[in-house]
Amino acid sequence: MIIDFHMHERTFSSDSQMNLKEMVFEAKRKGLDGICITDHDEYGLAEYAMKLSKIENFPIFVGVEYLSIEGDIVAFGINDLPKRHLSAQEFIDWVNNRGGVCIAAHPFRNNSRGLEENLLTIKGLTGIEVLNGSTSNAANLKAMEYCMKLELQPIGASDCHNLISLGRYATNVPMECKTVEDLVEALKTVKCEPVILSGYKKLEL
Template sequence: MKADLHIHTKYSGIGKFWKLKFPDSVEEPRNILKVAKKKGIEVVAITDHNTIRGGVETKKLEKEFGVEVVIGSEIMTTEGEIIGLFLNEDIPKGLSPEETIEKIKEQGGLAIAPHPYSPICKALGDRIFDLDLDGVEVFNAYHRDGIVNNIALNKVIKELPQKAFCIYWRE
């Protein structure tokens, strides 16, 4: 099964890279599902920043494209970002990681640490080892140099192999 479990839509808001501001994504939900279907991806998780709106909108198109849609959000905590998967409602940004994870699990969701060692995004770093996470992303396509992904992969495989979270393939 092919899956991409960390996708942003046009609802994700404005990103910031140092002093530069830019849309985090400009993709329409319909285009995301069209590309997923073309590439044979069976499941996508829409994880816009601090909102489930993109996931909700994309889910409406699920049957039309035959691609399963997981509603999620990449939530900014006081210490770094956490992805919630299988959400039904928004979780407020700015809570502690522990509070955010608790709110994700109250909805029956999964809590994933994205890009834990990113120097660009606010990341949890070694906090991943003492939080009640369901998974840790060890490959993020945004970090193409491989260094950040290798740090995550090596640390997580050594310390938390059961939580290594990576859906990746080459075509």
């Protein structure tokens, strides 16, 4: 399955221009097999996304982009958020203890929201975004180097806030996923591959 792992919908992400129906239509048009909604510190879209997913017969996986003290982390497999602001390690432990998974979002983007060198000391990450559509090529390449060194899942994601950039980068998940639980299991057990959507060109690792 080709899945975009990092997307923002306008209901709970004020910096997004897209509603969920538009996102599903565009994702289908561009050849995606599923999308992930990862709003900033918010799970409010989960119920509606589940209903729309059934109506459209199209997988919509709701996660979250959590701003830890050190930087942004995308998480799947949890249904709520901590009551206090946590460090990256505390949040990763919190998610892992609940059966979820964590992915370092754009770790080297130049906006003080990436984990950067903390990747070397933090334990328990499942993956790293090595292709992020809102991040420079240089920062993505550095993320790839760290991902390979740490032997984590390499993730591609558009980090889109508009329909034009939706699906720019995505991830090939070589198993069928219908629920968030399926997606979590795939991330834990299957080697994913980041892809450039046009022509499904695979990134050479």
